[in-house]
Amino acid sequence: xxxxxxxxxxxxxxxxxxxxxxxxxxxxxxxxxxxxxxxxxxxxxxxxxxxxxxxxxxxxxxxxxxxxxxxxxxxxxxxxxxxxxxxxxxxxxxxxxxxxxxxxxxxxxxxx
Amino acid sequence: xxxxxxxxxxxxxxxxxxxxxxxxxxxxxxxxxxxxxxxxxxxxxxxxxxxxxxxxxxxxxxxxxxxxxxxxxxxxxxxxxxxxxxxxxxxxxxxxxxxxxxxxxxxxxxxxxxxxx
Numbered sequence: 001x002x003x004x005x006x007x008x009x010x011x012x013x014x015x016x017x018x019x020x021x022x023x024x025x026x027x028x029x030x031x032x033x034x035x036x037x038x039x040x041x042x043x044x045x046x047x048x049x050x051x052x053x054x055x056x057x058x059x060x061x062x063x064x065x066x067x068x069x070x071x072x073x074x075x076x077x078x079x080x081x082x083x084x085x086x087x088x089x090x091x092x093x094x095x096x097x098x099x100x101x102x103x104x105x106x107x108x109x110x111x112x
Numbered sequence: 113x114x115x116x117x118x119x120x121x122x123x124x125x126x127x128x129x130x131x132x133x134x135x136x137x138x139x140x141x142x143x144x145x146x147x148x149x150x151x152x153x154x155x156x157x158x159x160x161x162x163x164x165x166x167x168x169x170x171x172x173x174x175x176x177x178x179x180x181x182x183x184x185x186x187x188x189x190x191x192x193x194x195x196x197x198x199x200x201x202x203x204x205x206x207x208x209x210x211x212x213x214x215x216x217x218x219x220x221x222x223x224x225x226x227x228x229x
Contacts, residue, residue, distance in 0.1 A: 032216065034216075034217065034218075036218070041149075041200060041223060041225075042222065042223070043116075043202050043204075043220030043221055043222050043223055044155070044202070044204075044218070044220050045220070046215070046217035046218065046219070049215060049216065049217065087154070091216065093208065093209050093216065094162075094208040094209050095143055095206055095207070095208045095209070095216050099157055099160070099168075099170050099171060100145065100157060100160070100218075101154070101155065101156060101157045101170070101171060102147070102154045102155040103154045104152075104153060104154040105154060
């Protein structure tokens with residue numbers, strides 16, 4: 001599976017859009033990009049995923065570049081509750097036939 | 113649906129003791145896995161399973177055993193606890209295919225905090 005690279009930390013002002021980048025330059029054509037977040041010591045929570053097209057749900061938007069080598073998670077109006085560690089991972093179906101690991105992610109701090 | 117249930121939530125062991133962390137899911141997921149998370153670090157994969165009767169090692173399997181006799185359950189056994197195994201343990205599960213509206217997302221339990229003295 002492709003490896004991902006994320007900045008270790010970011011700050012964002014409350015109410016502004018938080019843009020979290022992820023580099024996955026070795027991604028293959030059938031690998032999906034998934035984003036998770038972990039608040040305090042809770043179990044990671046799924047946010048969004050995509051293959052080629054940009055995706056949006058009630059939590060966030062995912063922008064994947066045309067060459068699929070990088071993506072950006074966008075939290076449109078960040079709140080204090082969005083302070084968390086955000087993980088970007090890639091997975092290829094059938095899921096489970098891989099040693100899926102999470103890196104250290106990006107620690108996002110929302111500033112009042 | 114209860115999702116992914118882990119027990120116990122907290123456990124203190126003495127060096128050399130053995131114990132089992134339980135994980136159960138009620139979503140009929142094929143894939144289940146165990147991770148450990150140490151302070152300031154990401155999640156590291158211990159063992160995983162792609163179905164009943166099938167298990168494989170992750171990146172940090174030493175000192176741990178698993179079995180998958182049913183689709184629902186995936187217990188993690190610590191054979192002889194060591195202080196280095198003090199950590200928070202997460203169990204996760206997912207479908208194996210992104211079909212039929214399934215997202216393939218991993219569902220995580222709330223974690224089991226283990227301290228080995």
